Amino acid sequence: MPADNLLYILKYVYLALIYLFLLQIILLIRADVRRQRASKKAPSRPGPALEIIVGSELIDGAQDTLLHLSGTLIAGRDASCDIQISDASVSGRHAQFTVKDRRCVVEDLGSTNGTFINDIRLEGKAELAKDDIVKIGMVSFQYRGDHQ
Amino acid sequence: MSKKIHFRKAELRLLLLLSLIYCVGIALIKMSHGEKLDISVMMTALPLLIAFWTTHTLLTISDSKTDEMLMPLFAFLSIIGHIEIYRLEPALAFKQVLFILGGFALFNIWYLKGFDYRIWEDYKYLVLFSGIAIQIAVMILGTEINGAKLWFRIGSINFQPVEVVKILVVVFLASYLKQKKEFITSHPKRWLDSLSFKYLLPLIAILGCCELILVVQKDMGMALLLFGTFMCLFYIATERIGMIVCAFLLFLMSSYALIQKFPHVHVRFAVWLDPWQDPNGSGYQILQSLFALSAGGFWGTGLGMGSPTLIPAVHTDFVFAAIGEEMGFLGAMAVILAYLFLVHRIFKVSLQCHDEFGSLFAAGLGALLACQVFIITGGSIKFIPMTGITLPFISYGGSSVISNFFLMALVFQIAEQAGKKKSQLLQMKAS
Numbered sequence: 001m002p003a004d005n006l007l008y009i010l011k012y013v014y015l016a017l018i019y020l021f022l023l024q025i026i027l028l029i030r031a032d033v034r035r036q037r038a039s040k041k042a043p044s045r046p047g048p049a050l051e052i053i054v055g056s057e058l059i060d061g062a063q064d065t066l067l068h069l070s071g072t073l074i075a076g077r078d079a080s081c082d083i084q085i086s087d088a089s090v091s092g093r094h095a096q097f098t099v100k101d102r103r104c105v106v107e108d109l110g111s112t113n114g115t116f117i118n119d120i121r122l123e124g125k126a127e128l129a130k131d132d133i134v135k136i137g138m139v140s141f142q143y144r145g146d147h148q
Numbered sequence: 149m150s151k152k153i154h155f156r157k158a159e160l161r162l163l164l165l166l167s168l169i170y171c172v173g174i175a176l177i178k179m180s181h182g183e184k185l186d187i188s189v190m191m192t193a194l195p196l197l198i199a200f201w202t203t204h205t206l207l208t209i210s211d212s213k214t215d216e217m218l219m220p221l222f223a224f225l226s227i228i229g230h231i232e233i234y235r236l237e238p239a240l241a242f243k244q245v246l247f248i249l250g251g252f253a254l255f256n257i258w259y260l261k262g263f264d265y266r267i268w269e270d271y272k273y274l275v276l277f278s279g280i281a282i283q284i285a286v287m288i289l290g291t292e293i294n295g296a297k298l299w300f301r302i303g304s305i306n307f308q309p310v311e312v313v314k315i316l317v318v319v320f321l322a323s324y325l326k327q328k329k330e331f332i333t334s335h336p337k338r339w340l341d342s343l344s345f346k347y348l349l350p351l352i353a354i355l356g357c358c359e360l361i362l363v364v365q366k367d368m369g370m371a372l373l374l375f376g377t378f379m380c381l382f383y384i385a386t387e388r389i390g391m392i393v394c395a396f397l398l399f400l401m402s403s404y405a406l407i408q409k410f411p412h413v414h415v416r417f418a419v420w421l422d423p424w425q426d427p428n429g430s431g432y433q434i435l436q437s438l439f440a441l442s443a444g445g446f447w448g449t450g451l452g453m454g455s456p457t458l459i460p461a462v463h464t465d466f467v468f469a470a471i472g473e474e475m476g477f478l479g480a481m482a483v484i485l486a487y488l489f490l491v492h493r494i495f496k497v498s499l500q501c502h503d504e505f506g507s508l509f510a511a512g513l514g515a516l517l518a519c520q521v522f523i524i525t526g527g528s529i530k531f532i533p534m535t536g537i538t539l540p541f542i543s544y545g546g547s548s549v550i551s552n553f554f555l556m557a558l559v560f561q562i563a564e565q566a567g568k569k570k571s572q573l574l575q576m577k578a579s
Contacts, residue, residue, distance in 0.1 A: 010176050011450035017169045018482045025489050
């Protein structure tokens with residue numbers, strides 16, 4: 001009987017469609033897992049970086065809460081600064097971060113209200129150690145050094 | 149800022165496929181009933197098609213940042229459920245459609261307008277006590293069906309409060325564990341230390357509750373479900389495997405004692421060990437289920453061509469056996485896979501969530517769903533003793549369907565929060 005044949009075929013079509021649906025889901029999950037893996041890989045070059053722990057909204061153009069450091073960077077209120085902080089208690093040119101051989105040295109550029117490392121006012125320059133907290137005005141950074 | 153509509157393309161594609169599956173399924177059953185294929189296929193399928201396309205549209209309009217696989221997955225499970233009920237009990241199928249529609253309505257309203265899930269956290273003891281109050285009320289005022297007092301009867305509608313209570317329990321556990329996990333994990337990691345009484349107290353308390361439900365309410369499914377969910381959530385929050393092992397051993401020992409002591413539990417257990425002791429009485433149901441599964445084989449007999457209605461209570465407790473018979477091993481596997489993916493996506497939401505309560509809450513809901521599926525499918529295939537709980541989204545029953553949609557609405561609320569945070573970060577990156 002033709003009706004029976006049709007039923008017979010439909011039974012397999014039905015199962016096939018269900019598995020097509022599940023296959024789509026599997027593909028989507030795979031794409032999702034790959035995307036996640038890729039985004040995890042990106043920041044795995046552990047160069048020195050500053051993580052903004054307080055006041056990321058005061059920093060102009062902060063791409064992320066993580067600032068990757070290289071060369072010489074100046075932090076301050078002026079628009080010409082590399083790390084521009086919109087906070088009245090920050091001097092125009094406040095502090096300078098210099099990275100050389102994967103070490104980071106921070107120098108206070110004669111700011112009015114000072115640069116603090118672990119709550120101690122910085123005199124002149126100092127090298128940052130892992131997890132040091134640098135405070136400039138209302139913004140706090142934590143130093144993420146090499147993880148090796 | 150320009151407002152651009154974000155089309156949920158993956159969801160759209162999945163739903164198109166789903167609509168096709170649904171129509172083919174309905175057509176199959178109509179044909180096996182000997183009816184002609186005509187516009188009536190569309191008419192039967194229409195209400196649910198409208199429901200999930202509306203949901204899709206609402207999610208797109210509200211610019212939802214939630215996972216695009218979640219909605220098609222539970223829509224898939226609920227249409228499999230409707231097709232199966234339509235096959236098994238055509239008279240009840242329309243009611244099931246109404247339940248699913250109600251579920252979708254609640255889902256949309258709650259997701260779009262319901263209050264923030266974070267409020268739950270502040271009212272955790274209120275939530276706990278209302279859960280206990282509902283359980284006590286059903287013990288006193290409930291209607292007895294099949295020897296267990298688990299239902300409220302309002303007019304002609306039977307309402308199973310356990311389905312609500314299970315979600316309340318997850319709310320409580322998530323907020324409780326968020327608060328207490330520091331305390332629990334503060335002691336040394338040697339697992340013998342975890343035997344000390346004060347750390348085990350919450351475990352013992354929940355164990356006591358489960359056993360109480362088992363003895364007083366004769367609801368083995370609920371007791372297992374609560375216990376399983378609690379264990380999962382406790383492990384996720386504290387990562388103490390030693391305590392889980394302790395609790396599990398305690399559970400086994402106390403269950404053994406209860407099996408010896410209480411006849412109604414003992415019967416279930418004896419049937420699980422050897423259904424042939426009483427093939428026409430207590431063993432009948434599970435034997436029919438096993439026959440159905442073996443009749444299905446790999447490809448199944450085809451929808452409408454088996455005889456799953458021989459199993460008593462097939463549309464509620466043994467719907468999995470019916471799927472196994474008529475859609476075969478492949479169909480049963482597909483359903484399990486769909487649950488697996490659904491739970492996987494819920495755990496993903498939990499991992500993405502930034503606040504701790506939301507994260508634990510989502511994990512708890514995922515664990516709840518996973519445990520429920522394990523307990524009922526395991527029961528149907530005689531892997532564990534059979535307990536009468538529903539297969540989420542598929543089994544016939546209003547309280548079950550609606551509470552599972554509510555569960556998904558909560559997951560969506562958490563996912564929305566997690567998604568918002570993520571897109572904010574992405575915007576920062578782009579600027």
